[in-house]
Amino acid sequence: MNPLRYLVALLLLATALPAIAQDEPKVATVAATLTKASTELQAIDDATPVARDDKARQALRDRAQAVQETAAEAVRTLTPEMALVQARVAELGAATPGVVEAPEIRQQRRLLAQSQSAIDSAIKRAKLIGIEAKQQIDDIGAAEAEELGQQLSENTGSPLSPTSWAAIVDHFPRDSARLKRFAETELRQFGQRFDRRAAIGLLIGVLAALVLLVPLRRWLHGVGRRYATNHAPGGRVRRSAYALWLVVIGTALPGFAALAIVASLRWGGLVSPAWSRFGAIFVGISFFAAFVSSLGGALLLRNQSTWRLLPIGDAAAQALxxxxWMAAALIFLGQLLIATNMLIGVSAPASSAANAVVALLHIVLLGAILVTLGRLRAAALPDPAKPARNTLLAIVATLVWLVLLVAFGAGLLGYVNFALKVATWLVWGAIVGATLYLMMTFTDDACRTLLSSGNRLGRSANSGFGVDNKTVDQIGVLLSAVMRLLLILLAAGAVMAPFGAGVGSAFELFGTVANGITVGQVTISPGAVLRSVAVLFVALAIMRGLQHWLVNSYLPTTAMDAGAQNSVTMVARYAGIIAAVLWSLGALGIGMEKLAVVLGALSVGIGFGLQAITQNFVSGLILLAERPVKIGDLVRIGNMEGDVKRINVRSTEIEVADRSTLIVPNSELITKTIQNMTLAAPIGRIQLQFSVPLEEDLDAVRAMLFAAFAEKHEVLDNPESKVFIDSIDAGRAKFNCFAYVASPRDAYPIRSELLFTLLRQFREAGIEVGTTATKMELVGPLPGSPVPDQNPDQNPDQNPDRNPGQNPDQNRA
Structure with missing residues (x-):
């Protein structure tokens, strides 16, 4: 073996062995964590079937999410380790066939293979545990949706049925005995533990509650009003911040007052174990009822119309x-009644009767609010004979009335749980909507105030980072849009919260309605159709909201002109419509690959019958992209001249001089010649043509022209005005003069004013002004006139003795 290669192998072994040794404890730790997570997941799976209430299911969901996060963290931890091991294997290279490697190299290969196998197994195991945890969370949500469907479909007996009343009467002795025992338990605890210490604690709690509710609340109201008036940034953010401040103190102070009373009772030992849960529920409901009341007060502000956020009058605020207050009281008493029934364990007929009463009160409250809103809207109309058209409000009011009628009818038929759930959900939806309006208003005002070119932060960004004012305003608008979008998503989840674990559970509930029918490879079911329609409406609403935001918020902060803003708006609109339709078809189960067949069939129709429409559509896209004609341009098409007011995808609207609208297909603007007088140099040219006798002082005339041009401030200095003598004819000098104004639209009125001024000055100076002489020559006889007989010898044109400059008659004379 080469000594150099042997030395390199020893160095690699010396550096790799410690790293491998360090990897082993980390992998072992992760493997132990995954083992615990797997055990926890199995325990969650075993506990899911016996979890019957929302609290238990939420606890299981939290545990499953913790397992899922543990698995994800394990993958994140082991992925870099796997990359390091693979890098070491790559450095070592593949074994050369037929070459015997050193023992140290073989040992390193074996250790790296073991480490890679262990890490790979751990990563796969972690991913599998994450998938199983996600499935467990989905199973919990499905169980919630199934139980919710069972509750809503449960018929507890119609309140109009004598059987239901008989069941309430039969269970009344036992229910009253349970209520009596529940009350006696607390009275006994109160009587046994009440002493001087408990009395002092209770007195302190009551006094603290009174201080929080009356003087402190008024003082904080005044502090917030003075700060908003004197120290808060100017603009709309003052009103929205003050309204939010009223909601915060209006929620916190009554809630802490209830907490102070309950805490003083517990401190003195005056609360029995059976009533401890009731005290916690009492505090939570107090916070929520105070929030509802303060939210209504902050949005309406009956006595402070200048600070009111809602665009309504004083009469409407007083009426609403x-x-x-009624909603807050109903929520407080109704939820307290339902919670008390659960704690006592009353019979099913009594519980159903209480739920029916609470549902009926919610329905009556919502109906009264709708009636009042209708009366206020009718009273605000300028002409009752011509009602205003507000389609959105009318649709919402009609849908709410229909839902209320359905809930009322369901309650009468015995579906009390369904009626209660729907009625309370409507009230909850109104509360979420009002909260969303307040938070979106405050978020928009805060972002656009703090991140504006006139604010200190905006000026600092301009001076410190070189960000121009327009960019700062755009950042504020974009940040406001992002924050409001997040608020809308949170509100959507909050609205669907009463139906289970959020939006997903609600759609899972709708997804189990029917299996549907299959047409080809597409399965169409009632749920899929409703989902597709809902997705279409939501997508179109998002598109309209985006377009409204572009037109009214973002685009005005950019440097684009009206034409460019219109192009961006139109492209965004049609792109949004196309995306909405595709999204809706996708929700129906029709993907892009299935649309290819339909588009292929449509292409035949486009090729034969839709050529003109397609040509205009493509031409509209070219106009929006290349912008040879844009909004506000002054154009001339044939003998028609006017201002471009709107560029649609199919046609362009041009307003001509008589205020009528000329509809021009876009293909005409692309394929034919048009004159755009404001495209390159949007200035107007004035041309004056007249003649004066040669005997007049032409220099004086020229000076008067330049003086008239200079007196008119509308006439531009650059390009400068020009005065020419075009020709001399019949003893008159023909002047041809040019001047320039800022816009072609100003050329005609300024030309008229100049003519009035010059004609008056010429008349005062005694200068005769006339039009250019017109010379007409007749070649040959007029049609139909007799031709005179002439002797060729007497033809003047053939007389060689005639002077060419003489008149023929003079020559004959």
Whole structure:
């Protein structure tokens, strides 16, 4: 063996063995962690069938997610180690056939192979555990969705049925006895443990609650108002920050007041173990009810119209404010009643009756709110005979009414759980929507205020990093869009939270409705159709929101002109529509590979019957891309001249001088010659042509022209005005003058003003002005006129004695 090669092998062995030795404990540690994770996953799988309530399932879900994160961390840890081992194997190279390697080299190959095998096995095991954990999480969500479907489909008996009332009466003695025992347990605990120490603690808790609710709350209101007025940045962020401040203190102070009372009772030992859970529920419901009340107050602000976020009047705010109090009270009492029934363990008929009452109160509250909104909207119309068209509000109100009627009917038929779930979900959705509106308004105001060219942070970015003002404004708008998108996603998950583990569980519930029918390779089911329609509406709504954001928020902050902004908006619109349709078809189960057949069939129709439409569509795309004509250009097509107002994909709208609209197919703008007077140099040229007698002072005329041009500030200095004598004819000098204005649209009125001024000055100076003389020569006789008989000898043109400059009559004379 070559001594140099032997030395290199020893060096590799000396450096590889310690590294391999270091890898072994790390791999062993990860393997032990994966073993524990596998054991934990098995325990979760065993506990899933016996988990009956949401709390237990959520705990199992959290444990499964922890296992999934452990597996992912193991993969992240071992992947670099595998790369190192593979690099060492590559350095060592493949064994040469027929060559006997040194024992140290063979040992190194064996150790590296063992290490690579161990790490690879651990990575595969970690990935498998991660997949199993994900499947376990999906199984828990499916179990929740299945149980929710069973609860919603459970018929507990119609409230109108005598059987239901008879069951309530039969169970009333036992339910009342349980309630009595529950109350006596707390009274006994209170009587046994109440002493001076407990009384002092309770008194301190009540006083603390009163301080939090009355003086501290008023003082914090004033502090927030003064800070927003005197110290907060100017603009809309003052109002949204003040509204958010009202929600924070309006939620925290009543909640901490309830917590102070419960804590004082527990500190004195006045709460029995059976009532300890009731105290925790009481505190949580107090926080949420206070949040609902403060949210309504912050958005409505009855007595502070200038600080109000909602675009409504004082009358509407006064009319709607009591409903936020009613909603808070209904949520507090209704949830407290349901929780009390669960703690006591009342009978099923009594629990169903309580749920029916709570559901009915929710339905009545929502119906009253809808009626009030309808009356306010009708009162705000300027002309009741011509109602305003607001399709979105009308659709939402109609859908809510339909859902309320369905919930009310389901409750009467005995599906009380379904009615309660739907009614409370509508109230919950309204709360989430109001919270989303407040947070989106505050986020947009904060981002666009802090990251603006007029703010200190924007000026610092401009001076320190060289970021121009437009870029700073764009960053603020983009950051606001990203933050609001995250808020929308969180709100979507929060809205669907009552139906299980979030959005996924809800769609899984809808996915089990029917199997559907199969047409070719596509399976169409009612759930798939509804999902496709929902996806289409959501995608179109996102597209419209994006277009609205582009037009009103982002594009105004850029340096693009109106034409470029229109091009970006139109391209984004049609791209969004195409993406929405493709997304909807994908949700229906029709992928791109299946659309290829349909597109192939359409190509035949396009080739024969849709040539003009396709030509105009492609021409519209060319116009939007190359922009030979853009919004605001002054163009002339044939004998028509006007301003380009809108460029669509199929046609272009041009407003002519009489304010009518000329619809021009886009192919005309691409294939035919048009004159764009504002494309390259958007300046207008004024041309004046007239003649004066040669006896007049032509220099004076020229000076008067230049003076008239100079007096008009609309006339540009560059290009400079020009005055020419075009020709001399019939004893008159023909002037041809040119001046330039900023826009072709200004040329005609400025030309008229110049003519008025010059004509007045010429008349005062006694200068005769006329038009250019027109010379007309008749060649040959007029059609139909008799030809006179002439002697060739008397033809003047053939008379050699006539002077060529003389008149023929004079020559004859």
């Amino acid at each position: 404010r009591p409903y936020s």
